[in-house]
Amino acid sequence: MDVQREVKFQRILDAAIEAFAESGFHQCQVNKIARLAGVADGTIYLYFKSKEDILIKVFQDRMGKFIAGMSRELSRCKTTEERLETIVRTHFSYMEENRTIAIVTQLELRQSDRRVRLPINSTVSDYFNLIEGVIKQGIDCGEVPEIDTRIARQMIFGSLDEATTDWVMARSPRTLTSGIKPMLALFEGALRLSEKPKL
Amino acid sequence: MDVQREVKFQRILDAAIEAFAESGFHQCQVNKIARLAGVADGTIYLYFKSKEDILIKVFQDRMGKFIAGMSRELSRCKTTEERLETIVRTHFSYMEENRTIAIVTQLELRQSDRRVRLPINSTVSDYFNLIEGVIKQGIDCGEVPEIDTRIARQMIFGSLDEATTDWVMARSPRTLTSGIKPMLALFEGALRLSEKPKL
Amino acid sequence: MDVQREVKFQRILDAAIEAFAESGFHQCQVNKIARLAGVADGTIYLYFKSKEDILIKVFQDRMGKFIAGMSRELSRCKTTEERLETIVRTHFSYMEENRTIAIVTQLELRQSDRRVRLPINSTVSDYFNLIEGVIKQGIDCGEVPEIDTRIARQMIFGSLDEATTDWVMARSPRTLTSGIKPMLALFEGALRLSEKPKL
Amino acid sequence: MDVQREVKFQRILDAAIEAFAESGFHQCQVNKIARLAGVADGTIYLYFKSKEDILIKVFQDRMGKFIAGMSRELSRCKTTEERLETIVRTHFSYMEENRTIAIVTQLELRQSDRRVRLPINSTVSDYFNLIEGVIKQGIDCGEVPEIDTRIARQMIFGSLDEATTDWVMARSPRTLTSGIKPMLALFEGALRLSEKPKL
DNA sequence: GATGAATGAGCATTCATTCAT
DNA sequence: TATGAATGAATGCTCATTCAT
Structure with a gap:
């Protein structure tokens, strides 16, 4: 379902904003974004090409x-x-x-x-x-x-x-x-x- | 001699500006700055604490x-x-x-x-x-x-x-x-x- | 039906041979074999234990x-x-x-x-x-x-x-x-x- | 000194043969070769382009x-x-x-x-x-x-x-x-x- | 049975920095 | 002072496999 996808996409986006703001882009590990978003590391890459x-x-x-x-x-x-x-x-x-x-x-x-x-x-x-x-x-x-x-x-x-x-x-x-x-x-x-x- | 030191300091600074402008700060390796400045990698650290x-x-x-x-x-x-x-x-x-x-x-x-x-x-x-x-x-x-x-x-x-x-x-x-x-x-x-x- | 199963088994085998020959075993992704065989990734694992x-x-x-x-x-x-x-x-x-x-x-x-x-x-x-x-x-x-x-x-x-x-x-x-x-x-x-x- | 370099090169080669023979090429981690050769991971890459x-x-x-x-x-x-x-x-x-x-x-x-x-x-x-x-x-x-x-x-x-x-x-x-x-x-x-x- | 979205373990490689010479 | 060989920490990303549907 496309709504599901959009929801998860936004959840990762929110997590990323929080993580970037806290640690800075370079310091922040993808793994941290994943944790904040409540998804697995690999899932990030189903929605985004790269960090x-x-x-x-x-x-x-x-x-x-x-x-x-x-x-x-x-x-x-x-x-x-x-x-x-x-x-x-x-x-x-x-x-x-x-x-x-x-x-x-x-x-x-x-x-x-x-x-x-x-x-x-x-x-x-x-x-x-x-x-x-x-x-x-x-x-x-x-x-x-x-x-x-x-x-x-x-x-x-x-x-x-x-x-x-x-x-x-x-x-x-x-x-x-x-x-x-x-x-x-x-x-x-x-x-x-x-x-x-x-x- | 302090003049010597200042000269080398400026030479590294010039090299760094060139290197950063060309490759970007993160892309640019310290080693490149050293090469451009005509000094050894280690020498950089006699003049600067870090990249x-x-x-x-x-x-x-x-x-x-x-x-x-x-x-x-x-x-x-x-x-x-x-x-x-x-x-x-x-x-x-x-x-x-x-x-x-x-x-x-x-x-x-x-x-x-x-x-x-x-x-x-x-x-x-x-x-x-x-x-x-x-x-x-x-x-x-x-x-x-x-x-x-x-x-x-x-x-x-x-x-x-x-x-x-x-x-x-x-x-x-x-x-x-x-x-x-x-x-x-x-x-x-x-x-x-x-x-x-x-x- | 067992014939159905055998047919799909062979279809995956054919796909795998083509995929392995083209990309090499390590390079080739299971997902490619599945695509060539016209089945879902997960289906492969109903027929084979592993890659x-x-x-x-x-x-x-x-x-x-x-x-x-x-x-x-x-x-x-x-x-x-x-x-x-x-x-x-x-x-x-x-x-x-x-x-x-x-x-x-x-x-x-x-x-x-x-x-x-x-x-x-x-x-x-x-x-x-x-x-x-x-x-x-x-x-x-x-x-x-x-x-x-x-x-x-x-x-x-x-x-x-x-x-x-x-x-x-x-x-x-x-x-x-x-x-x-x-x-x-x-x-x-x-x-x-x-x-x-x-x- | 070039002899030094050759000695270390051979030491890594020996370590690699042992490691590959024991674990297989794919299983074997570069880190294991380095340990066997008594050098740091990074040193391997001063002598070899890649695994x-x-x-x-x-x-x-x-x-x-x-x-x-x-x-x-x-x-x-x-x-x-x-x-x-x-x-x-x-x-x-x-x-x-x-x-x-x-x-x-x-x-x-x-x-x-x-x-x-x-x-x-x-x-x-x-x-x-x-x-x-x-x-x-x-x-x-x-x-x-x-x-x-x-x-x-x-x-x-x-x-x-x-x-x-x-x-x-x-x-x-x-x-x-x-x-x-x-x-x-x-x-x-x-x-x-x-x-x-x-x- | 079949699907495919989600998982998460796993690792080669880089490069700033150090330190014996 | 200067060197540059050696260090080793640090991590984004892949992809075989699983499992809820």
């Missing part, structure tokens, strides 16, 4: 859902301001609510190994496109001046990513979500959203 | 010099605008001129291993302090409104970092330095530098 | 039939010369006509594993007895001088076996059957068949 | 020496009869005196794996050439009739090989060397050595 493949699928599955969710929320927004707020809020909230995923995303996934990096990039690109889409839309509406969307996206994603990494690494007392408003203010300034629209 | 220690020292040495250089340049600046421009220009120029170091910095150093991350953080902190210092100075002078310096720093560093990673990974036809001006414009907007100073 | 057991049964079944056939032919022969000719011809012809079986027999079966070697030996012994019987008969009839039948058998079997292995490994352009007459001539000389019987 | 490579080198080294020795002895012989006697005697004596090598040669080396078979074949070919050379010489001298040297070689080698395997497997009470004379008699008959030379 690297688990990491890749963790990202594709969780980030895929995250991006889909954000995309849905964005479609309900009217203005660029609302859209930016959605991006920052969704990003920070998701990470804060899913600390283990955040750890994997911000630390474990920054693997130099090409076999991991390449498959992950295509998922990351989806997020990039989402952000760049919001900027383009802003430019088209006249809410945002004609700027380089790629560089604007690098600023937005880079800022969110750096703030998240900071939070993950610092176990900062400050919450991540407390940064939503100030970060948003910076973005609005950068994109000149607060300035009077040109008549 | 991880090489990575750490690579960062501390090169980033240390980079930060010192930037610090010197910043001390010559008069305005926040000049200082921001110095940060962006120095960051992008340095990375563009030192691609192998950029590869190590942006990809190989993003190791999850705590033994690597922690010692590196203190060097990174120096950079963070530099950036936050510029922001604080701007606030003190009234050039920049009262904002959260930590979040502003996350935005500035995150943006520069992300742009650099993009450039390293994409082997983008666009040069990194071509992004200096547009990125600076975003920062000035974010920090409301272009707005009239409140009287 | 080794398949190899053993392949040999016992095919060699058993081969030996039975040769035995039948030998019973029709009148002279030692005819009997020797029957042995050489039957051996070479059978192998040439059943190349995959020859591959399994000459290469895959030469496994060092005791669990395989011992059960196979009893089947091989039947062949040895057949050959030694022919020699004894020759001695009894006075066609062959009083020689050590064991050593004579070693010579005859060893020669046929080596020629077959040569042919299997070399994919020699020369056919195996082209060696019947010259090999027979050697055997007749060795057993002094061509010499005048002692009065 | 298979050990097996190959065992054969090439020991058989190489065996063939060289036989070649030397053969060069001292005057007649084909002497040469045949040398082959049979040397083959049987060597195997009887080196039972563990015989076990490895007759049982463990009959690996179906191509990676093992191919490199071994070239050494075996040397032996084949030696035997075929003796036959050719016999034909040239008129001592042996014009026969197919390849098939004659198959008979000689096959017979010796089979007798050796029999002895190795049977732990026969009969010694291998007791077969020298009867086997030689068969060869002489096969090659018509005992018959009057054609005038």
